[in-house]
Amino acid sequence: MSQDHSPVVAGVVAAVVGFSSSFVVVLTGLAAVGATPAQAASGLLALCVAQALGMAWLAVRHRTPLSLAWSTPGAALLVSTGAVAGGWSAAVGAFLATAALIALTGLVPALGDLVARIPPSLARAMLAGVLLPICLEPVLGVAAAPLLVGPVVLAWLVGQRLFPRWAVPASLVVALVVVLVETAGEVALADATPALAWTTPTWSVPALVGIALPLYVVTMASQNVPGVAVMAGNGYRVPWRETMVVTGLGTALAAPLGGHAVNLAAITAAMVAGPEGGADRSQRWRGAAGAAVTYLVLAAAAAGLTALVTAAPDGVVQAAAGLALLGTLAVSLADALADPAERVAAVACLVVAASGVTVLGVGAAFWALLVGLLVRSVVPRAALSARAPGTSPTATSAPARSAGRHRSP
Incomplete structure (x- = not known):
């Protein structure tokens, strides 16, 4: 009897969709906080390798279709944050600090409990505010350069109608074709050679x-907690403590090479852990292993893709990134505004995050969270809730509870 190859196929498809749907956001985010094209290419390569190794370890060790990914919302956060005091090396130091916090979340339950106390509506609102300016780029791009950006948006629209899963990859392919046509002969072959660039953190x-x-906060709320919920929904238990340590270690190894964060996959996790991963649930772990191998192959393309993105005319790549994040924006807005008692604080958090202001050298995302917490403490939530009786709790509460149940060794 022939072996069922559907888990491996599902893993390959998940990796290709995950990579092609968001690599532009990663490159744009790393460049925004000061990375050179070589450093951004190194970061993309390092993330691919780190999440591949972590995924292979967890999948084979636990025989579980546990998928890892880079933090796409985190990359969007970097886009909105921009350059910080200390430049690129300080950003790398911040990536290492994030790695330590992720690992400690697995080792110190109290830290996970502290994160769980952050209102999900505010975490989602902060992310929505970060995403909003990026998601406006397709509109601005079509207005400024319709002949260049128009085909990218059209490919996305056609994809949404005919093949929704591949709509974002299709728009990115069209964007790269536009870049190739506009920059014919300008991208040197040497720029496509994979290379790692070390940065000493400060x-x-x-x-x-x-x-x-x-x-x-964004990585935990928008990737790790939903990732646990997706796995639980498909009947799998996530080894929470080990997964946090593995992803924290992966982030730490990738950070000096330019990578920002490795975490549980959320959307693509369902492609591997769900029915598409094969009829035999006990064999779906092979899908995660297949995705890991695919990411190692895709890592070789990091430098070439970075060279194309760097050479792109203004507006083309930004529009593709905005289209890639529209789905995440929609989910974030729905979750942030689901509970009437939380809406005022959530909207306050959202607008501060979307403003892009920098105060005392600190970007808008941090101040957005503080403003949201302040408004939440002042506005009488009970009165707001009474205006809409029967409203259910925020959509993120279930995943949060799911993560809590799986916070075991």
Whole structure:
């Protein structure tokens, strides 16, 4: 009887979809906080390798289709944050601090409990505010350069109608074609050679407060907690403590090479752990192993893709990144505004995050969370809730409870 290859196929597809749907966001985020093209390419390569190794370890060790990914919301956060005091090396130091916090979440239950106390509506609102300016880029791009950006948006629209899962990859392919046409002969072959670039980390208070803390919160709330919920929904238990240590270690190893954060996959996790991963649930772990191998192959393309993105005309790559994040924005807005009692604080948090302001060298995401907590403590939530009786709790509460149940060795 022939062996069922559907788990491996599902893993390959999940890796390709995950990579192609968000690598532009990662490159844009790393460049925004000061990375050169070579350092951004190194970061993308390092993230691919780190999450591949971590995924292979967890999948084979536990025979569980546990998928890892880079933090796409975290990369979007970097786009909105921009350069910080201390430059790129300070950003790398913040990535290392994030790695330590992720690992400690697995080792110190009290830290996980502290994160769980952050209102999910505010975490989602902060992310929505971070995403909003990026998601406006397709509109601005079409207005400024319709002949260049228009085909990218059209490919996304056609994809949403005919093949929704591949709509974002299709728009990115069209964007790269536009870049190739517009920059014919300008991208040197040498620029496509994979290479790692080491950065010795430094630390600054603005970088730690403005990057490390928001990056940790966004990664936990938008990747790790939903990732646990997706796995639980498909009947699998996540080894919480070990997974946090493994992803924290992966982030620490990738950080000096330019990687920002490794975490549990959320959306693509369902492609491996769900029915698409094969009829035999006991063999779906092979899908995660297949995804790991695929990411190692895709890592070789990091430098070439970075060279193309760097050479792109203004607006093309930004539009592709905005389209890639529209789905995340929609989910974040829905979760942030689901509970009437939390809406005022959530909207206050959202607008501060979307403002992009920098105060005392610290970016808007941190201040957005503080403002949200302040407004939440002042506004009488009971009165607001009474205006809409029968409303259910926020959509993120279930995943949060799921993560709590799985916080075991």
